[in-house]
Amino acid sequence: SKAIAVLTSGGDAPGMNAAVRAVVRTGLSHGVRVMGIQRGFNGLLSGEVVEMNLRSVSDIIHRGGTILYTARSPEFNTPAGVQQAASTCRSLGIDGVVVIGGDGSFRGARDLTESGIRCIGIPGTIDNDIASSEYTIGFDTAMNTAVQMVDRLRDTMESHDRCSVVQVMGRRCGDIALQTGIAVGATSILVPEVPYDFQKDIIERMRFTQKTGKKHFIIIVAEGVGGVEKLAQDIQEATGIESRATILGHVQRGGSPTLRDRVVGSEMGSVAATLLYKGKGNRVIVMQGGKIVDLDISEALNMKRVFDKNLYEIAHRISI
Numbered sequence: 001s002k003a004i005a006v007l008t009s010g011g012d013a014p015g016m017n018a019a020v021r022a023v024v025r026t027g028l029s030h031g032v033r034v035m036g037i038q039r040g041f042n043g044l045l046s047g048e049v050v051e052m053n054l055r056s057v058s059d060i061i062h063r064g065g066t067i068l069y070t071a072r073s074p075e076f077n078t079p080a081g082v083q084q085a086a087s088t089c090r091s092l093g094i095d096g097v098v099v100i101g102g103d104g105s106f107r108g109a110r111d112l113t114e115s116g117i118r119c120i121g122i123p124g125t126i127d128n129d130i131a132s133s134e135y136t137i138g139f140d141t142a143m144n145t146a147v148q149m150v151d152r153l154r155d156t157m158e159s160h161d162r163c164s165v166v167q168v169m170g171r172r173c174g175d176i177a178l179q180t181g182i183a184v185g186a187t188s189i190l191v192p193e194v195p196y197d198f199q200k201d202i203i204e205r206m207r208f209t210q211k212t213g214k215k216h217f218i219i220i221v222a223e224g225v226g227g228v229e230k231l232a233q234d235i236q237e238a239t240g241i242e243s244r245a246t247i248l249g250h251v252q253r254g255g256s257p258t259l260r261d262r263v264v265g266s267e268m269g270s271v272a273a274t275l276l277y278k279g280k281g282n283r284v285i286v287m288q289g290g291k292i293v294d295l296d297i298s299e300a301l302n303m304k305r306v307f308d309k310n311l312y313e314i315a316h317r318i319s320i
């Protein structure tokens with residue numbers, strides 16, 4: 001009988017489980033079988049596919065990571081890999097797949113759709129780096145974790161009159177850095193989207209606030225800018241203020257999802273499963289104007305991200 005399937009691909013993100021749960025329950029509520037594909041597209045090459053029931057997604061909505069495991073799959077990203085994945089789907093009676101992940105996963109979803117297996121993408125990544133969607137599942141949790149961690153750094157930096165240079169995740173995208181930076185009152189925020197000048201954007205800003213009595217400082221740096229060890233040294237040399245570098249790293253990827261990630265994950269998962277049930281494919285579920293809508297995958301992949309320069313400007317205007 002007819003079946004749909006769900007997989008998570010690329011870097012994991014808190015809230016992916018909520019989306020998986022919603023796909024499974026919505027599919028079953030429509031009366032179709034639902035399969036869980038393990039380790040991203042790899043599961044379609046290795047045959048790691050399990051039948052899901054209502055209870056296989058119990059007790060996961062509050063859990064980080066993904067119960068389906070995830071992977072980045074170079075083997076799948078070849079014409080032969082895509083063919084093999086499509087034939088696995090056909091042999092299992094799967095005619096539609098919900099793919100939860102980032103841009104790379106969406107390209108996989110488009111390729112698999114071209115091979116005859118209808119796919120629907122859901123944006124799941126902590127980076128918020130998907131042009132077609134205002135929001136990606138995991139972003140809120142990652143930022144809240146980053147804020148908690150920086151608050152801890154603040155305690156010790158304040159006690160020692162030091163400067164904390166903190167690297168947050170985001171290889172090509174400064175969104176985590178921007179919002180975390182605002183939330184912790186960072187003196188400077190460095191993002192890959194905006195070039196910076198060491199003297200003007202860091203040292204002069206620190207000196208200015210120092211004149212009005214500030215004694216400890218937080219500089220938030222996106223992973224895509226990087227170089228926090230060197231930056232901390234340079235700041236210490238230029239200002240005489242003791243500086244320490246911290247790379248938050250993968251702690252930002254784990255932990256229990258926030259309300260927002262659970263709710264957005266649930267809604268997107270459910271909408272995706274219903275679209276598959278209705279025979280639709282080659283779509284991505286996105287947030288636009290605060291609403292959950294669907295778009296053509298290729299159209300979505302061709303969109304260009306716009307960095308929120310206004311918010312970036314506000315951040316620096318008020319961190320004085």
Ligand code: F6P
Pocket residue numbers: 011125126127169170171223253
């Ligand atoms: O895309 C999510 C992300 O955490 C990025 O912020 C980061 O650059 C990358 O994944 C890290 O990848 P990995 O988990 O392979 O180290």
